[in-house]
Amino acid sequence: MIKAFVSRHNTLRTRLLLLFLFLVAVILAVTLFVVRQATYDHSNQQLLNHSQTSASVIRDKIDNQSELLETALTDIAKNFSVIRLIAGAKEDTASLASAMLNYQQRLDTDFYIVLDENQAPLIASDSILLSELNQSLGQEGTRWVQINNQHYLVGASPVKFVQTSRKINGWIIMGVHASRIFNQELIELTGLQVTLLKPGKTHLVLGSTLPEPQLSALTTQSVLLDASLHPISLLDKNYIYDMVSLSDESIYYIMLATPEEDAYLSYYDLLGQLILVLFIAALIALVAAMMLSNSITNPILKLVKATNQIRQGEYTKDFPACSTKEVDSLTFAIKSMQDGIVEREEQIQELAYFDKLTCLPNRNQFSEQLTKSIANSDKERIMVAMMDVDRFKDINDTVGHHTGDRLLQLIADRLRTYSVGNDFYARIGGDEFGLIFTETNGHSPQIIASEIAELFDKPFNLDGLVLDVAVSIGVALYPFDADDAQGLMQRADIALYSCKDHHDSYAIYKPELNKHSVQRLNLMSELKEALAAGQLELYYQPKLSVASNQIESVECLIRWIHPVHGFIPPDDFIGLAEQTGAIRYVTHWGLREALMQQRKWCQAGHDLNMAVNISALDLVDMKLPAYVSELLSEFNVEPEKLTLEVTESAIMGDPESAIKALNTLRRMGIVLSIDDFGTGFSSMAQLKKMPVDELKIDKAFVLDLATNQEDKVMVKTLVALAHNLGLKTVAEGVEDEEALNYLQQINCTKAQGYHLSRPLPAAQFDEWHTEFLQQKGQDKIA
Ligand code: C2E
Ligand code: CA
Numbered sequence: 209m210i211k212a213f214v215s216r217h218n219t220l221r222t223r224l225l226l227l228f229l230f231l232v233a234v235i236l237a238v239t240l241f242v243v244r245q246a247t248y249d250h251s252n253q254q255l256l257n258h259s260q261t262s263a264s265v266i267r268d269k270i271d272n273q274s275e276l277l278e279t280a281l282t283d284i285a286k287n288f289s290v291i292r293l294i295a296g297a298k299e300d301t302a303s304l305a306s307a308m309l310n311y312q313q314r315l316d317t318d319f320y321i322v323l324d325e326n327q328a329p330l331i332a333s334d335s336i337l338l339s340e341l342n343q344s345l346g347q348e349g350t351r352w353v354q355i356n357n358q359h360y361l362v363g364a365s366p367v368k369f370v371q372t373s374r375k376i377n378g379w380i381i382m383g384v385h386a387s388r389i390f391n392q393e394l395i396e397l398t399g400l401q402v403t404l405l406k407p408g409k410t411h412l413v414l415g416s417t418l419p420e421p422q423l424s425a426l427t428t429q430s431v432l433l434d435a436s437l438h439p440i441s442l443l444d445k446n447y448i449y450d451m452v453s454l455s456d457e458s459i460y461y462i463m464l465a466t467p468e469e470d471a472y473l474s475y476y477d478l479l480g481q482l483i484l485v486l487f488i489a490a491l492i493a494l495v496a497a498m499m500l501s502n503s504i505t506n507p508i509l510k511l512v513k514a515t516n517q518i519r520q521g522e523y524t525k526d527f528p529a530c531s532t533k534e535v536d537s538l539t540f541a542i543k544s545m546q547d548g549i550v551e552r553e554e555q556i557q558e559l560a561y562f563d564k565l566t567c568l569p570n571r572n573q574f575s576e577q578l579t580k581s582i583a584n585s586d587k588e589r590i591m592v593a594m595m596d597v598d599r600f601k602d603i604n605d606t607v608g609h610h611t612g613d614r615l616l617q618l619i620a621d622r623l624r625t626y627s628v629g630n631d632f633y634a635r636i637g638g639d640e641f642g643l644i645f646t647e648t649n650g651h652s653p654q655i656i657a658s659e660i661a662e663l664f665d666k667p668f669n670l671d672g673l674v675l676d677v678a679v680s681i682g683v684a685l686y687p688f689d690a691d692d693a694q695g696l697m698q699r700a701d702i703a704l705y706s707c708k709d710h711h712d713s714y715a716i717y718k719p720e721l722n723k724h725s726v727q728r729l730n731l732m733s734e735l736k737e738a739l740a741a742g743q744l745e746l747y748y749q750p751k752l753s754v755a756s757n758q759i760e761s762v763e764c765l766i767r768w769i770h771p772v773h774g775f776i777p778p779d780d781f782i783g784l785a786e787q788t789g790a791i792r793y794v795t796h797w798g799l800r801e802a803l804m805q806q807r808k809w810c811q812a813g814h815d816l817n818m819a820v821n822i823s824a825l826d827l828v829d830m831k832l833p834a835y836v837s838e839l840l841s842e843f844n845v846e847p848e849k850l851t852l853e854v855t856e857s858a859i860m861g862d863p864e865s866a867i868k869a870l871n872t873l874r875r876m877g878i879v880l881s882i883d884d885f886g887t888g889f890s891s892m893a894q895l896k897k898m899p900v901d902e903l904k905i906d907k908a909f910v911l912d913l914a915t916n917q918e919d920k921v922m923v924k925t926l927v928a929l930a931h932n933l934g935l936k937t938v939a940e941g942v943e944d945e946e947a948l949n950y951l952q953q954i955n956c957t958k959a960q961g962y963h964l965s966r967p968l969p970a971a972q973f974d975e976w977h978t979e980f981l982q983q984k985g986q987d988k989i990a
């Protein structure tokens with residue numbers, strides 16, 4: 209709990225406040241101590257001064273009184289009538305008494321005594337006094353005398369009948385009671401309790417202004433005689449006192465005492481005021497500290513709030529106004545950080561939603577837009593189209609990526625020129641574009657798709673390079689084909705694949721396309737792994753040299769034995785692999801596999817020419833010739849023992865680059881064959897330019913050769929044409945003896961087909977070949 213409390217309050221503000229409070233407390237304590245000490249000393253000094261002054265006042269007063277008494281007594285003693293009365297005192301006491309009483313009253317003394325020449329009393333104001341008097345008073349001057357336990361200031365003056373004589377004839381003595389000297393008036397005069405005493409074990413107190421109980425307590429208490437302040441406790445009442453001797457060498461002392469509470473009254477007063485002032489100062493300091501700490505921490509707290517907002521992605525303008533330099537630079541840093549984040553977020557937004565190359569929205573935005581359009585559509589029809597550029601990979605490989613990119617920009621530009629209403633175009637990736645039409649202005653999807661395809665009829669001019677580009681467009685319709693963006697895009701993609709397969713410029717999605725496509729798409733993702741996993745295999749089909757009746761060459765044909773789908777015919781995946789570009793891996797794998805097999809046969813004494821099928825894409829693969837030559841030397845195979853079969857349509861797709869590629873291969877000494885010849889539309893002129901060695905007549909013309917007259921004419925013409933051009937001929941799809949015989953008649957170079965053998969795995973091919981040779985041997989013998 210304490211830990212939690214500490215951590216909750218472990219803030220800069222609390223620390224500053226605590227530091228401040230601590231400093232204020234220290235300053236206050238020191239101030240209080242110093243001032244209190246100074247004030248206390250000052251109070252003491254004042255008290256001491258006061259008591260010293262009071263002491264001298266009292267001394268003066270006593271001196272005065274003594275002097276007055278002495279002078280008055282001297283005067284009386286010299287008074288002629290008084291002298292006379294004293295001289296006649298024995299006869300007339302009454303007159304002397306009356307005169308003396310008169311003087312006593314005038315001088316305001318407490319008693320008088322008249323002594324004769326022998327110091328024997330003549331008369332006294334109080335007879336008891338005389339009885340108690342146990343000392344001689346006949347001594348000139350004043351002094352303190354104790355009579356009957358009472359203390360008096362007593363004055364005595366000698367009476368001389370003859371002034372010039374030395375003889376003393378009597379004494380006049382008067383006394384003032386100590387209590388009349390040490391009276392209320394004295395307190396009022398000095399403000400102190402004054403006591404005249406003779407210190408001793410039990411002090412002899414001559415007179416005092418102290419109240420009776422305290423006074424009697426005092427007599428038994430020891431006192432200090434030095435002239436400084438001492439505390440003393442008298443019956444629970446505390447006093448501060450000072451002792452001053454009555455006169456130099458006197459045994460009497462004046463004790464000046466003040467009740468403690470009065471002594472330090474001003475000190476306590478001052479202390480109280482001081483504490484009040486310090487308390488107010490502390491309060492002000494505290495408020496100032498809070499304001500200061502707030503002025504430091506508030507901007508920081510504001511910055512913390514701002515950073516938290518930024519963290520949550522809310523951008524704020526609520527930054528602290530001008531504060532300290534440090535906070536200002538922190539504010540500036542956080543502001544710039546926010547600006548940086550905003551800027552980068554915009555960039556990311558742009559990257560996330562726009563394609564940099566074409567400045568069209570990208571796939572993300574496309575699917576978002578499609579989702580939005582669907583949400584706003586109210587079940588109105590939405591047309592979604594996926595468009596891609598035919599053979600873009602080839603183009604890219606041939607003209608280079610830079611020009612390929614430029615082409616994509618031009619395609620995007622051309623696309624932008626088309627509009628039927630509320631259109632949305634995006635680049636989905638690679639050479640694929642996505643189109644959304646929410647308003648079709650009465651145009652059917654077919655019309656829109658064909659109009660877009662027509663946009664690309666005109667060739668593109670890329671810095672002098674003129675490129676013919678065709679596009680394929682797959683169309684899906686909301687709400688018929690799917691009701692969400694994902695589904696629609698997928699359906700449009702399926703339609704796109706279908707139109708590629710059928711060489712149409714566009715296709716509208718139909719459910720039948722779906723099953724096929726999904727399966728095929730899945731296959732494609734598996735193909736690469738299948739190659740590595742050894743699911744693909746080459747089968748070999750012999751080609752019979754018709755004239756010599758010998759097997760001099762063989763064609764390898766790929767087989768995919770899928771662990772789930774079983775046997776997949778090449779027609780089901782080769783075309784797709786061509787579209788996705790995966791064909792390259794297939795070709796590379798096939799070439800290596802085939803040449804490896806050929807090496808084995810060669811070592812076994814069968815010198816066979818190996819024919820490998822390559823596709824149009826392989827023709828534009830710049831690395832293919834080098835790869836082939838590597839394999840030839842690796843397996844030590846002569847180039848003329850390798851035939852590459854390329855379909856007529858692959859060559860005619862782009863005859864010029866095909867010719868270039870074929871020339872390179874031919875220069876290496878490799879045999880080249882045009883496969884499926886007769887299905888394409890090659891002209892004589894084109895055929896002449898082709899650097900090939902062999903025409904492979906498509907099996908469509910051969911299968912029914914035995915029975916179909918037209919096929920016979922066709923095949924015969926093709927064979928003659930080829931021979932005119934110096935090319936060898938191969939007829940594939942020979943399924944019966946008659947066809948073979950006819951081919952022999954028309955001098956076709958080679959025959960290939962089920963009549964001889966189906967394509968076989970290598971081992972079975974070996975068996976077949978051995979059997980074929982044996983058969984031939986027997987024929988010879990026969
Ligand atoms: P193609 O090159 O024209 O191969 C000949 C096709 O005809 C083979 O089909 C073969 O089995 C079949 N055939 C051979 N003799 C006869 C016959 O007497 N009667 C009939 N009805 N058919 C016969 P397959 O093996 O299904 O191959 C189909 C196509 O797949 C091939 O046509 C070729 O274009 C392609 N292909 C096969 N293997 C490869 C390969 O390794 N690479 C490439 N790029 N394409 C290949
Ligand atoms: Ca072939």
Ligand code: CA
Nearest residue numbers: 883884906940
């Ligand atoms: Ca063929």
